[in-house]
Each structure stands twice: as C-alpha cells, then as structure tokens.
Amino acid sequence: MTAPKEVDLYAPVKALLQGQGYVVKSEVGPADVVARRGAEPPVIVELKLVLSLTLFHQAVARLAVTEDVYIAVAHRSGKRFARSVKQSVTLARRLGLGLMTVRLSDGLVQVHCDPGPYSPRLSKKRQGMLLREFARRVGDPNIGGQQRSGLVTAYRQDALKIALFLFEAGASRGADVARETGVAKATRMMRDDHYGWFEKVDRGMYGLTPAGAAVVKDSGRVLGQ
Numbered sequence: 001m002t003a004p005k006e007v008d009l010y011a012p013v014k015a016l017l018q019g020q021g022y023v024v025k026s027e028v029g030p031a032d033v034v035a036r037r038g039a040e041p042p043v044i045v046e047l048k049l050v051l052s053l054t055l056f057h058q059a060v061a062r063l064a065v066t067e068d069v070y071i072a073v074a075h076r077s078g079k080r081f082a083r084s085v086k087q088s089v090t091l092a093r094r095l096g097l098g099l100m101t102v103r104l105s106d107g108l109v110q111v112h113c114d115p116g117p118y119s120p121r122l123s124k125k126r127q128g129m130l131l132r133e134f135a136r137r138v139g140d141p142n143i144g145g146q147q148r149s150g151l152v153t154a155y156r157q158d159a160l161k162i163a164l165f166l167f168e169a170g171a172s173r174g175a176d177v178a179r180e181t182g183v184a185k186a187t188r189m190m191r192d193d194h195y196g197w198f199e200k201v202d203r204g205m206y207g208l209t210p211a212g213a214a215v216v217k218d219s220g221r222v223l224g225q
Contacts, residue, residue, distance in 0.1 A: 004074055004104050006032075009047045012107035013072050013100070017043065031062060033072075043068040045100075050074070051088050059097050068115050070098035075110070089113050155194075158183045160215070162190060163197050163208060167216045171207035 013033060014024045022035035022043065033045035044062045048055045051073050062069045071092065075081070085101065089112050092099040098115040102108070136154035161181045166172060169180075174187025183189065190198040190206040197212030208216075 004049060006047050006049055008104055009049075009072055009074060009102045012102045012104075012109050013045055013047070015107070016100075016109045017045075031065070041068055042066045043070070045070045045072050047072050051084055056091065056095065056097070060095055063096065067096065068098070069096075070100055070111075070115065072100045072102055072109075075101040075103040075108075085112060155189075158185075159189055159195055159197060162186050163212045163216050166198070166206070166208045167213060171201045171205050173204050174206060175204075177206070 010026055010033065014026075017024045017033075017035045020037070022037045024033065024035045026033055028034040031044045032047045035043040035045070037043075042065070044066055046055060046059050046062065046069070048071065051071075055071050055073070059069050059071045085099070089099055093113055093116075096115055096117060097113075099112045101110050101112065103110075133154050136158075137152075138154075138157050141152040141157075158181075161183055162177055165177055165181050174190060177190070178184055178186040187204075187206075191200070193199070195211070195215075197209055197215060198206050199209050201207045
C-alpha cells in the first residue's frame with residue numbers, strides 16, 4: 001500500500017466542484033486548484049495532507065486573488081484529528097477561509113465551513129471568569145508559558161491560606177476559618193478537599209492532613225510572596 005500524496009486529494013475535490021457547476025483546473029499560478037462558474041469570482045483550494053500553520057499562510061495569501069479560498073486536507077480517524085479540525089474551523093472562520101476534509105478511502109469530501117466574514121461573539125461568562133481569577137489571585141506566582149500542571153490559581157492560594165491557619169491554630173470550625181482567613185467558602189473547600197490537605201475531625205471541624213502540613217513549608221511562591 002503506497003503512502004498517500006497531496007495529488008490524491010485533487011480528484012475528489014475536483015469532482016465536488018464540478019458537481020456544483022464549476023470548471024476546474026489544477027496548478028494555475030501559485031494555486032493548487034482554481035474553479036470558475038460563469039462570471040463568478042474564482043474559487044481557490046489549497047491541498048495538503050495535514051493541517052499546518054504553513055497551509056493557513058498559503059491560503060491567506062490567496063485572499064489577495066479572491067475571497068473564496070478553501071483549504072483541503074486528508075481526513076484521519078480518531079479523536080485527535082477531530083479535535084484539530086474543530087479548532088481549525090474556528091481559525092478558518094476568523095480568517096475568512098473555508099475548510100474541507102477528504103477521505104481518501106472513498107473520496108468523500110466534507111465541507112466544514114465556507115469562506116466569508118466572521119464576527120466572533122464575545123463570551124461575557126468566560127470574560128467574567130478570567131477577570132475574577134485575575135482579581136482574586138495574589139501577586140504573580142506563575143511564569144508565563146509554563147505547563148498547565150502545577151499552576152498556582154486563586155483557588156489554590158485560598159486553600160493555602162486555610163492550611164496556614166489550621167497549621168497555626170489546629171483543628172477549627174469552618175465558620176472560624178472563614179472569618180479569620182477571609183475565605184468565604186472555607187468550609188466547602190475543606191469538605192471538597194481537592195488537594196488532600198484537609199480532613200474532617202468532628203462535626204463542622206477540620207484539621208490538616210500530613211500532606212497539608214508539608215505544603216505549608218513551601219508556601220511563599222504560592223501566595224505570590
């Protein structure tokens with residue numbers, strides 16, 4: 001079985017366009033595929049086996065020729081490819097591009113989005129979450145560009161405030177912890193115990209686990225100090 005090539009994408013894409021009344025020719029100027037239908041503006045399709053930033057660069061360059069530019073890539077199975085296509089559709093729409101995939105086993109072409117102007121809707125909910133996290137976080141304990149694992153969040157900082165209080169005061173009631181630390185959701189956080197730092201010792205009373213006591217010793221960076 002031979003490895004797939006970019007030229008394998010051409011026949012299915014050409015058939016799709018011809019079925020819509022276009023005259024199709026390949027390798028016209030810098031474009032992989034050019035299609036015309038009467039006096040309408042040309043349609044350009046850039047062919048690649050895989051999604052890449054280079055492919056988007058090429059397609060954006062073709063927008064100087066026509067507003068109807070598609071990128072076409074070989075379809076692959078699996079969740080990873082499906083996720084990549086979903087993300088690429090968002091990018092393609094923002095750039096005014098179309099995106100299609102070609103299943104080489106039977107030539108099926110799926111058009112995921114068409115070229116055209118795109119006005120993204122601002123998510124007030126996501127913006128609110130971002131600003132609340134920004135406002136709650138003490139200092140700047142992380143380094144831009146680091147991996148997501150190990151990031152210090154405002155939630156983690158609040159959990160550490162609770163741990164520090166329990167380390168000094170011993171097992172305490174949730175209401176007392178909330179009042180002394182200023183963490184309004186202290187009782188819920190100790191009950192949920194996402195980090196394994198807290199344990200319930202009596203009704204409404206919580207103390208530190210050995211893991212919680214250990215993390216207190218390395219608390220400076222987490223609190224942005």
